[in-house]
């Protein structure tokens with residue numbers, strides 16, 4: 001389809017940067033350029049939008065909303081029927097819905113008796129459990145469409161491609177194409193599961209998280225390759241629902257971004273729940289057999305191991321997804337790790353093109369993408385955007401949950417930092433005992449000289465909520481003493497975090513003094 005302004009593309013490209021000068025950033029007012037140029041401008045620079053966002057995941061939709069709040073005429077393009085990207089459709093939200101439902105099953109089978117409750121003949125209606133998950137997804141994705149409307153953001157469905165600076169062609173589901181022009185374009189096309197070179201994903205028996213969120217039967221035996229957040233969460237879900245789950249991990253420990261004391265506690269608890277782990281184990285082949293999948297692996301000592309399973313979940317990380325999003329001849333620059341290279345204002349090497357979320361460097365997390373989206377659109381609007389990447393929390397939503405932020409003890413020591421550690425176990429916290437959730441501890445890492453909080457890891461019930469306090473204190477440059485002197489309501493789990501702050505200086509009052517401090 002020809003654009004309404006109908007000028008040759010090269011003219012448009014040449015004119016783009018020159019002509020922006022004559023416009024106020026977000027409206028179409030000229031600042032009285034000479035007549036000749038004005039004629040060209042009128043024809044050339046009839047951009048449809050101030051901003052086009054390509055990709056409607058957390059990074060894209062949050063960026064679009066902030067852009068609309070800042071008065072930018074904004075469009076958002078996504079190929080899915082509904083917005084929300086990986087996170088809402090096949091990521092954060094459906095996995096948490098399954099985690100909650102399966103935790104109730106676990107409670108009924110294994111924990112209710114502590115409370116004097118007897119459940120007999122507990123049965124899982126998997127179809128209903130999955131339907132509830134989908135209802136949650138639908139509620140949120142529909143809510144997003146509503147938010148787009150209310151913010152007057154134009155929603156365009158289809159596969160978008162940047163074909164020239166400021167020009168996006170969209171292949172729509174009905175086979176037609178449309179062209180849209182934006183003074184600025186943000187690329188937010190997200191990520192997809194990483195695969196292993198020697199493993200074919202058939203999406204039936206050898207699957208990624210996309211399929212493992214929607215099994216129609218509980219696999220009798222599930223083998224999970226990869227003990228990161230996704231592998232551990234989905235492994236937990238299916239274990240609680242009745243699968244025998246074995247997890248293989250290439251690295252020396254599970255959830256290796258955490259300190260060893262935390263991962264040891266996590267592994268012990270998950271093992272008590274029935275999961276089996278093989279660390280320092282590398283998958284060498286996966287073969288479909290009659291009914292089972294045969295997985296061969298070797299461990300650190302080069303010993304061969306063999307596993308059989310009904311399903312194999314490959315959860316070895318995610319990779320940026322850029323398939324066709326930018327025409328090859330434009331020469332979009334990537335980093336060594338294959339992410340889109342951006343400067344501190346999210347600008348790529350192409351004029352008017354920005355990138356945010358999972359496709360750029362940094363943790364592949366929804367909340368990190370959201371902050372990218374907000375800061376990026378603030379820069380586009382001429383404001384001062386900012387993301388503090390030192391305080392992006394990271395959570396594993398197992399039971400108990402594990403949450404971390406900032407430096408680990410291991411990383412701090414490796415950096416040569418002088419640190420002091422405070423630890424407080426939930427077993428010494430009244431609310432944790434009342435809740436029958438005594439497992440885990442809160443750990444605080446502070447600078448010896450300044451007392452400034454450098455990081456924290458919490459393993460325990462509701463760790464995902466508790467870490468927010470540490471994030472706030474770190475954002476304000478606060479200290480362990482700030483944490484320890486802040487009044488916390490009693491009885492709450494958050495008191496364990498406060499006491500971990502006090503424990504940094506051996507001043508916790510609900511545990512005996514540490515003779516080694």
Ligand SMILES: Cc1cc2nc3c(=O)[nH]c(=O)nc-3n(C[C@H](O)[C@H](O)[C@H](O)COP(=O)(O)OP(=O)(O)OC[C@H]3O[C@@H](n4cnc5c(N)ncnc54)[C@H](O)[C@@H]3O)c2cc1C
Nearest residue numbers: 055057058059079085086087091160190357358364365366
């Ligand atoms: C099972 C699972 C659980 C997770 N749990 C968590 C969690 O608990 N917390 C957390 O923070 N993160 C979690 N994540 C990660 C999180 O989902 C991602 O970090 C987040 O979705 C990234 O956001 P994004 O906007 O960058 O990309 P995405 O959410 O991937 O969105 C990108 C969108 O762009 C669209 N798109 C791509 N190319 C085109 C194109 N050419 N044209 C049109 N549209 C296009 C895609 O359809 C997609 O909708 C989880 C991920 C998975 C898989």
